[in-house]
Amino acid sequence: MNSPLNSVVYFQIGPVPITQAILTTWGIMLVLVGAALVLTWRLTLRPGKRQAAIELIVDMLDTQIRETTGAEPAPYRAFIGSLFLFILTANWASLLPGIEPPTAKLETDAALALIVFASVIWFGIRGAGVRGYLRSFAAPNILMIPLNILESVTRVFSMFVRLFGNVMSGVFVIGIVASLAGLLVPIPLMALDLLTGLVQAYIFAVLALVFIAATVEDGQPDAEIPLKKKET
Amino acid sequence: MTLDFWGLGLQAANVLILIWLLSRVFWRPVAAAIVARQAASDAMLDKAKAAQTAADAEMAKATAAHDGFAAERAALLDTARAEAEAATKTALASAASRAEDMQIAAKATIEHVRAEAAKADAAQSVKLSLQIAAKLLARLNGPIVQAAFLDLLVQAIADLPPAERAALAANAEGIEVVMASADSTDPKAVKAAIHKALGAKPELRFVTDPALLAGIELRTAHFTLRNSWRADLTQIEKAVHNAA
Numbered sequence: 236m237n238s239p240l241n242s243v244v245y246f247q248i249g250p251v252p253i254t255q256a257i258l259t260t261w262g263i264m265l266v267l268v269g270a271a272l273v274l275t276w277r278l279t280l281r282p283g284k285r286q287a288a289i290e291l292i293v294d295m296l297d298t299q300i301r302e303t304t305g306a307e308p309a310p311y312r313a314f315i316g317s318l319f320l321f322i323l324t325a326n327w328a329s330l331l332p333g334i335e336p337p338t339a340k341l342e343t344d345a346a347l348a349l350i351v352f353a354s355v356i357w358f359g360i361r362g363a364g365v366r367g368y369l370r371s372f373a374a375p376n377i378l379m380i381p382l383n384i385l386e387s388v389t390r391v392f393s394m395f396v397r398l399f400g401n402v403m404s405g406v407f408v409i410g411i412v413a414s415l416a417g418l419l420v421p422i423p424l425m426a427l428d429l430l431t432g433l434v435q436a437y438i439f440a441v442l443a444l445v446f447i448a449a450t451v452e453d454g455q456p457d458a459e460i461p462l463k464k465k466e467t
Numbered sequence: 468m469t470l471d472f473w474g475l476g477l478q479a480a481n482v483l484i485l486i487w488l489l490s491r492v493f494w495r496p497v498a499a500a501i502v503a504r505q506a507a508s509d510a511m512l513d514k515a516k517a518a519q520t521a522a523d524a525e526m527a528k529a530t531a532a533h534d535g536f537a538a539e540r541a542a543l544l545d546t547a548r549a550e551a552e553a554a555t556k557t558a559l560a561s562a563a564s565r566a567e568d569m570q571i572a573a574k575a576t577i578e579h580v581r582a583e584a585a586k587a588d589a590a591q592s593v594k595l596s597l598q599i600a601a602k603l604l605a606r607l608n609g610p611i612v613q614a615a616f617l618d619l620l621v622q623a624i625a626d627l628p629p630a631e632r633a634a635l636a637a638n639a640e641g642i643e644v645v646m647a648s649a650d651s652t653d654p655k656a657v658k659a660a661i662h663k664a665l666g667a668k669p670e671l672r673f674v675t676d677p678a679l680l681a682g683i684e685l686r687t688a689h690f691t692l693r694n695s696w697r698a699d700l701t702q703i704e705k706a707v708h709n710a711a
Contacts, residue, residue: 242471251473260478264485271493278500280507286500293497312498313490321485337478342471346478 240403242340256337263324263337303441304448310361311444314354319440322347326402326432329409330425336432339403348395351443355387358447363454371453394442401435593707597700601680604696608681613652616682617660620694624664624685627692632665635690641670643686647679647695657683 242254274289282290296316300308325338337343359368372383405428413421624632635642644661646652654673662668674686682695 242474251477252471254471254474257474257477257481260481264481264488267485268488268492271489275493275496278496280500280504282500282504289493289497290501293494293501297498309498313494314486316494317486317489318482320489321482340474342474343478345470345475346482349475349479350482 240341242342254340254342255335256340256343259328259334260325260337260343263321263328267320267324299441300444303444304451306448306451310358311447315440315444318347318350318443319436322398322439323433323436326436327429329406329428329432335406336402338398338435339406341399344395344399344402347398347439348391351394351439351446352387352391354443355391355446355450359450359454362451367454367456368450369454371450374453390442390446394439398435398439401431405431590708593704597704601696601700604700605680607696608647608651610651612681613646613683616694617652617657620683620685620692621660621664623692623694624661631690635685635687635692636665636667636669638669638687638690640688641672643674644671645674645676645679645684645686645695647675647677647681649673649675652683661685 242252242256244252244254245258246253274285278286293312293316296312296319297308300306300311300315304311322338325336325343327336328334329336329339338347356368359371363371372380372387374383405424409421409424409428412424624635627635642661644654644657646657657673658671661671678697680696680700682698684694684698685692
């Protein structure tokens with residue numbers, strides 16, 4: 236059994252090693268985009284079961300964003316929703332024989348964390364301006380600036396480590412049990428791994444949303460006024 | 468455990484591309500579909516609201532028209548009632564007037580009938596009185612009464628205008644002397660008294676007529692000198708009748 240911490244390089248494109256995680260990611264991208272194209276084919280005003288199901292998903296995501304941030308969900312919908320779908324699909328990719336979830340690799344989780352870190356900056360500047368974003372580090376007062384800067388890095392790092400640890404440990408445990416006890420014994424652990432994958436995807440997406448919302452809220456001119464708009 | 472930065476960057480790029488692609492092919496179309504349905508439902512609701520408003524307006528119009536009809540009906544009923552009352556009053560007044568006229572006419576008729584009845588009663592009474600008187604006077608047809616009537620005859624002849632008395636005396640056909648009975652009077656005395664009163668001696672024919680009751684009358688073809696109870700009673704009856 237190979238160590239789950241090691242990446243298997245299939246081939247090189249110039250200096251870039253193409254690992255299994257990258258190939259799996261490409262496969263997931265193809266599946267998700269293909270599924271999206273199929274599911275959104277010919278949307279009508281009178282929805283069928285297919286359209287009703289995907290609209291239900293979008294509506295649930297919008298409700299989640301609205302309840303978390305209090306803002307309109309449109310700017311965050313694609314980022315948070317895609318992040319959740321990718322992580323969920325990547326986590327559940329372990330169900331396919333011979334496929335290792337990309338989120339069980341450091342590079343993928345680090346990339347996700349890096350994207351969240353950048354998105355916090357992006358949405359913070361877009362929502363509150365550069366000065367507002369910088370002001371968000373001074374919340375609730377100036378003395379907190381070093382700690383807030385440190386927190387902005389550590390909280391993303393914690394997301395990275397949490398996702399990596401959970402997924403990698405699941406794959407690791409299942410690999411050990413499968414190598415020791417045959418085919419049927421790992422099934423309960425795989426079911427648990429499904430739940431873990433769902434929960435981790437949800438946690439990662441919600442935390443990204445919370446970080447973005449907190450940054451935008453703290454960046455407002457009057458930071459004491461909540462960013463959350465009242466529902467109408 | 469090492470971190471492959473090339474792999475990290477490639478995975479970051481992959482995720483960003485995936486986010487961009489899903490945004491284009493999934494999130495935006497589905498959100499647009501939801502927004503379009505909400506817009507369509509809002510439009511339908513607005514349309515339904517407008518239709519409801521129009522229906523309410525039509526309902527208000529219909530209600531107003533119904534109220535107008537009711538008011539018009541009430542007005543027509545009031546007019547008809549007033550006309551009926553006026554017609555009733557007119558008919559009652561006409562009937563009352565006609566009844567009053569009829570009552571007056573009936574009263575007049577009753578008065579007339581009553582007067583006629585009274586007149587008839589009076590006439591009947593007169594007739595009955597005259598009959599009674601005639602019966603009573605018929606019992607007085609004695610010589611004394613006849614002598615009195617002879618005197619009255621002589622006096623009547625004397626009262627005649629001379630021309631009439633001369634024409635009576637010169638009557639060629641003679642004079643009928645009518646008496647109630649031949650028993651109570653002497654014809655010779657009568658004849659002598661008449662000749663004396665006329666101053667001439669025309670032919671005298673004695674005739675008996677019980678209808679005279681009592682008395683002596685002279686009759687020619689063109690002249691009658693009445694002098695009897697019957698003549699008196701007839702005159703009384705005429706007088707009473709004319710008086711009624």
